[in-house]
Amino acid sequence: MASQQQKLNVGVLGATGTVGQRFILLLADHPQFNLHALGASSSSANKTYSEAVAGRWKQARPIPSNIQNLTVQECRPENFSDCEVVFSGLDSGPAGPVEEAFRRAELRVFSNAKNYRQDPLCPLVVPLVNTDHFDILDYQRSQLQPPTKKGFIVTNANCSTTGMVVPLAALEKKFGPLDKVIVQTMQAISGAGYPGVSSLDILDNIVPHISGEEEKIEWEAAKILGGLTEDKTAFDLHQNSPMKVSAHCNRVPVIDGHLETVSVSFKNRPAPTPEQVKEALREFEPEPLKLKCHSAPKIAITLHDEVDRPQPRLDREWQNGAGVNVGRIRECPVLDIKFVVLVNNVMLGAATSSVMNAEVALAKGFLS
Numbered sequence: 001m002a003s004q005q006q007k008l009n010v011g012v013l014g015a016t017g018t019v020g021q022r023f024i025l026l027l028a029d030h031p032q033f034n035l036h037a038l039g040a041s042s043s044s045a046n047k048t049y050s051e052a053v054a055g056r057w058k059q060a061r062p063i064p065s066n067i068q069n070l071t072v073q074e075c076r077p078e079n080f081s082d083c084e085v086v087f088s089g090l091d092s093g094p095a096g097p098v099e100e101a102f103r104r105a106e107l108r109v110f111s112n113a114k115n116y117r118q119d120p121l122c123p124l125v126v127p128l129v130n131t132d133h134f135d136i137l138d139y140q141r142s143q144l145q146p147p148t149k150k151g152f153i154v155t156n157a158n159c160s161t162t163g164m165v166v167p168l169a170a171l172e173k174k175f176g177p178l179d180k181v182i183v184q185t186m187q188a189i190s191g192a193g194y195p196g197v198s199s200l201d202i203l204d205n206i207v208p209h210i211s212g213e214e215e216k217i218e219w220e221a222a223k224i225l226g227g228l229t230e231d232k233t234a235f236d237l238h239q240n241s242p243m244k245v246s247a248h249c250n251r252v253p254v255i256d257g258h259l260e261t262v263s264v265s266f267k268n269r270p271a272p273t274p275e276q277v278k279e280a281l282r283e284f285e286p287e288p289l290k291l292k293c294h295s296a297p298k299i300a301i302t303l304h305d306e307v308d309r310p311q312p313r314l315d316r317e318w319q320n321g322a323g324v325n326v327g328r329i330r331e332c333p334v335l336d337i338k339f340v341v342l343v344n345n346v347m348l349g350a351a352t353s354s355v356m357n358a359e360v361a362l363a364k365g366f367l368s
């Protein structure tokens with residue numbers, strides 16, 4: 001393991017929230033990153049981390065002992081000047097201007113918030129899918145006014161988008177472009193942050209609407225699955241081969257883990273059989289696995305043969321929530337193939353993606 005001196009100092013913005021708490025657990029004992037600074041709102045600032053999250057630490061593990069007494073700061077770059085990288089679990093309200101201020105101050109920002117996902121210069125990276133999009137970062141820095149030397153923003157995707165695009169990427173890699181995708185999500189309560197959806201709304205109930213979610217899934221999939229232009233200055237948004245995506249999003253009474261039923265059709269004929277699809281998913285080995293990144297799962301897509309799996313309660317903690325689980329792969333009488341995918345929304349769907357993105361960026365020299 002690297003010594004303390006060799007580790008990169010990192011900070012977490014929004015460290016007290018649902019995603020922020022997952023960052024704490026992922027970073028408290030990381031072999032390459034030293035968790036050095038924590039930020040949250042002014043109501044948490046100047047308290048120790050333990051004081052700031054008193055009564056709202058919602059993890060099964062205690063607050064790591066080396067973090068308990070760190071002082072939470074306001075999210076201003078000068079409070080993070082000893083850091084090389086910040087991970088953002090900020091609410092989308094403050095995230096836009098705060099993340100921009102950190103980029104300007106030459107920090108590398110890995111964000112969960114939605115604010116910069118559609119920015120034409122910011123990569124929207126699901127680490128198990130499109131780490132090649134980091135190649136736009138030199139251009140991003142060069143286009144800022146004034147240009148930055150080191151500072152950039154990388155975002156990761158909406159949690160439901162993240163679960164869906166991993167198997168879709170494996171299918172496109174093996175069988176060529178997809179034509180149509182229809183997805184229904186059953187999204188966990190933790191996706192709405194803390195305290196989130198009222199118990200009177202979600203117990204004994206399903207809420208068939210999550211504001212803005214369907215539009216995000218439909219748009220983000222094209223940016224993630226599309227490539228970069230040859231000169232690495234723009235995203236092609238899957239325009240070479242337009243793909244139609246339709247999403248229905250539902251909030252269900254599950255604590256963690258978004259389950260999604262997905263139906264797809266392919267441009268190339270004949271379409272693959274369920275057995276060929278299983279083989280393609282099984283052999284999918286994205287870059288973080290090849291690079292042996294610390295937070296990468298051993299298996300990107302875990303296939304389940306049982307007819308009633310994956311399930312959120314049984315499968316969300318497998319590989320610390322860093323991969324996706326897929327089951328029920330079968331022919332679709334309307335499109336070509338249908339299946340079920342489970343993503344741990346607060347892990348690969350949020351904090352784990354940011355951390356894995358930073359690990360890949362480090363391994364590929366983007367943090368030098």
Ligand SMILES: NC(=O)C1=CN([C@@H]2O[C@H](COP(=O)(O)OP(=O)(O)OC[C@H]3O[C@@H](n4cnc5c(N)ncnc54)[C@H](OP(=O)(O)O)[C@@H]3O)[C@@H](O)[C@H]2O)C=CC1
Pocket residue numbers: 013014015016017018019020039040041042043044045075088089090091092094095112113114157158159190191192193194345346349350
């Ligand atoms: N939950 C999930 O499954 C996913 C969430 N995301 C995104 O990640 C981000 C965080 O989500 P989540 O953890 O669920 O949200 P929470 O509401 O649980 O946490 C929000 C965090 O932002 C901080 N904050 C709020 N306002 C300010 C402010 N004005 N200045 C500085 N800090 C502030 C809060 O600090 P304090 O405690 O002091 O108020 C807290 O640390 C959001 O952008 C969300 O959309 C993305 C994918 C999945």
Ligand SMILES: N[C@@H](CC(=O)OP(=O)(O)O)C(=O)O
Pocket residue numbers: 092112113114157158159187188190191192210213216345
């Ligand atoms: N909206 C998602 C979580 C989330 O915060 O998504 P986004 O980062 O795209 O705003 C959910 O409710 O499960």
